[in-house]
Every structure is written in C-alpha cells, then in structure tokens.
Amino acid sequence: MVQLATSDIQTREVLEWKGLHLFHFKSSSCSQKTRIVLNLKQEKWTSHEINLGAQENFEPWYLGINPRGLVPTLVIDGEVHIESNDIITLLDARFPNVKLIPAGLETRVAELLRHEDDLHLDLRTLTFRFTQFRGKEPKPKAALTKYKKGGTGTVGGKPDPDKQREIDFWERAASEGLTDAAVRTSAARFKAALNELDRTLQQQPFLLVGELTILDVAWFVYVNRLLMCDYPVRRLHPAVSKWFDKLLERPEFAAEVVVPPHVRQAIDENHDRQKAAGETLIEIAGL
Ligand SMILES: N[C@@H](CCC(=O)N[C@@H](CS)C(=O)NCC(=O)O)C(=O)O
Known part of the structure; x- marks a missing residue:
C-alpha cells in the first residue's frame, strides 16, 4: 500500500480534511479505474480535477500531496494514498458493501x-x-523543470525512484x-x-x-x-x-x-x- 508518510507531504492542509477526496483527471486511465470502483460501491466523494493537459500535476500544491506528480491521489480522513491499484484495493477494504476482491484472493x-x-x-x-x-514535446521543458524542483521527492520517507522514471520518460519523449x-x-x-x-x-x-x-x-x-x-x-x-x-x-x-x-x-x-x-x-x- 502506498500511504504517504507525513514527511512526504508538503501540502499539510489535507491532513485535516475529512471524508473521501479524489484528485483525478477525466480521461486518465488510472483515474477512470478509481472512479469506476467508487461508482460500483456507490460511495460519495469530493472531486478535485487536476488538468494534466495544463500540467496542473506539476504545480507545487499538487506535488505537495503527490510527490510523483501523478493522478489519482486519494485523501481519506487526512490519510494520503497514491497509486491507483493501491487506492482501489484500499477502497475495497474500507467500503466492503460491494466486495471486489474475493476473500482469500488478496495476494x-x-x-x-x-x-x-x-x-x-x-x-x-x-x-x-x-x-x-x-x-x-508533450511535457515542455519549463514544466519538467517545475516537476524536478517540486515536492519532497520521497515516498514512505525514502527517495522515490519512480519520480526519476517519469522524468526519464518525458525527456526521452522530447529528445527521440x-x-x-x-x-x-x-x-x-x-x-x-x-x-x-x-x-x-x-x-x-x-x-x-x-x-x-x-x-x-x-x-x-x-x-x-x-x-x-x-x-x-x-x-x-x-x-x-x-x-x-x-x-x-x-x-x-x-x-x-x-x-x-x-x-x-x-x-x-x-x-x-x-x-x-x-x-x-x-x-x-x-x-
Ligand atoms: N502507477 C500509477 C500511474 C499513474 C499515472 O501515470 N497517471 C497518469 C495519468 S493515467 C498521470 O498522472 N500522468 C501524468 C502526466 O501526464 O503528466 C498509478 O497507477 O496511479
């Protein structure tokens, strides 16, 4: 499970938030996945759209809750969770009204x-x-520079290799x-x-x-x-x-x-x- 450590989070206000908040983008596949699970469970949630086309995911505020700069991010009663598969697994455990992971098959x-x-x-x-x-150049240089500088760059209190993987992907896309x-x-x-x-x-x-x-x-x-x-x-x-x-x-x-x-x-x-x-x-x- 990728629940962020408090030290990974710079945007501290979310630590006080109550209820279910999803940061997502309409056409992002990982966001669609989490929204479908929420629909199946008929849970109410507060929507926070992050426009990937406008690089809002590289803004300091968002990097402050998701050091990888990716959507989706789930904030639930002040806990911050990233990674869509971990989020849907967590939702299944917290809202078992409709079970989407059969007992015994978790692993x-x-x-x-x-x-x-x-x-x-x-x-x-x-x-x-x-x-x-x-x-x-799907991610302009200026946006990437912002991304490199922003956020703690840590997940679980440790330097996060996934951020570098993202940077490499976009730099390779721009050069080749x-x-x-x-x-x-x-x-x-x-x-x-x-x-x-x-x-x-x-x-x-x-x-x-x-x-x-x-x-x-x-x-x-x-x-x-x-x-x-x-x-x-x-x-x-x-x-x-x-x-x-x-x-x-x-x-x-x-x-x-x-x-x-x-x-x-x-x-x-x-x-x-x-x-x-x-x-x-x-x-x-x-x-
Ligand atoms: N492994 C991550 C991947 C998340 C991911 O790559 N999300 C995409 C949208 S589907 C994103 O935020 N891309 C950032 C961008 O396009 O700048 C997860 O499952 O949550």
Whole structure:
C-alpha cells in the first residue's frame, strides 16, 4: 500500500480534511479505474480535477500531496494514498458493501495488478502516439523543470525512484519522440498480456473468478484505451472484446469512459493522418 508518510507531504492542509477526496483527471486511465470502483460501491466523494493537459500535476500544491506528480491521489480522513491499484484495493477494504476482491484472493489480486501496473508506461507510449496528436514535446521543458524542483521527492520517507522514471520518460519523449521501436515493444507486451486474458475469458466470464473483481475494472480501462488507439482487440482477442462490451453495458463503467466530441474528432483526425502515411498502430506494430 502506498500511504504517504507525513514527511512526504508538503501540502499539510489535507491532513485535516475529512471524508473521501479524489484528485483525478477525466480521461486518465488510472483515474477512470478509481472512479469506476467508487461508482460500483456507490460511495460519495469530493472531486478535485487536476488538468494534466495544463500540467496542473506539476504545480507545487499538487506535488505537495503527490510527490510523483501523478493522478489519482486519494485523501481519506487526512490519510494520503497514491497509486491507483493501491487506492482501489484500499477502497475495497474500507467500503466492503460491494466486495471486489474475493476473500482469500488478496495476494493473487495484488500480484496480477502489479503485472497490469508494469504496463502503464507502455500504455502511455501508445496513447501519446495513437490518440489525439500531442506535439513533439508533450511535457515542455519549463514544466519538467517545475516537476524536478517540486515536492519532497520521497515516498514512505525514502527517495522515490519512480519520480526519476517519469522524468526519464518525458525527456526521452522530447529528445527521440515516441519511436516506432518503442511502439513495437509496447504493443507486443499488450498482445502477450491480452492473449493470456483471452485464454482465461474463453473459460470464465470474468478475469479472476466467476464474479467481477477490481482486476476486471483495471483491465477494462486499459482495453478501452487500446481501442482508442485502434488496437484490433476484436480481431486478435475476441473473448476480451466480448467481455469488454458486456462491462460497457454497465452504467458504472460506461459513465467514466465517455469521450467528448471534440476529443473524438481530434483522435479521428490523427488516425486519418496516420492511415494516409501508413503509420497506424496496426501497421507499425504489425498487428
Ligand atoms: N502507477 C500509477 C500511474 C499513474 C499515472 O501515470 N497517471 C497518469 C495519468 S493515467 C498521470 O498522472 N500522468 C501524468 C502526466 O501526464 O503528466 C498509478 O497507477 O496511479
């Protein structure tokens, strides 16, 4: 569990906050995951939107509650929790009215979620290349400088290597772009993971057992994003595609993945350009 130590937190006012507060961004996959879990549990929460496009996540106030500068962050009765998978696991323990981690499977769920989290930078690589056009330098130098300077840079009272991983990602994106080689690697990782999920879903209705768990929620948002990148889910992983469509029928899921018309248009325009240049995800990754 990544509950921040008091020494990690510079924005001290949140330590006094009562109730459930979520810092999130509408289209962020990790935020969607936490919001779907809150919907399923029908919990009331206070929303704090952090606009990633405007780099609000690199503002000192926000770095003061999330030294990694990432969304989501959950503040619950003065405790500050980061990392979406830890947040949804915590929500399941604190609000057991609807259980999304079956008793006895806690370790297995944690292990499988780690594997999902390991693919997060791969998802980011595909997102930044194959959804709407993000420009050559998605995080301008000035924003990165702010990020480097801000926050304690510690998690659990210790220097946090994940912050450097973020800096490396954005600096590499600015200097090399998100290359075809990076796209191929990321797409191959997803193809392998989804092949495995497909085998499971040919045998059972949900990813872990016969009922919905947080693992289904976590993979639902990933598959949703891959579809936005025009990854051929239906052709390559038909059982995953059916499972996704069924979850999408539920309002708790559907509400969180609505794409505003102007964003849909920007994505379609990017795809049209990529098709004309023979540079779609399918073509580059050979899917
Ligand atoms: N492992 C983290 C990853 C969080 C993450 O990367 N969040 C993205 C949005 S999905 C973010 O905040 N990106 C920062 C940015 O784009 O500047 C988690 O699961 O919470």
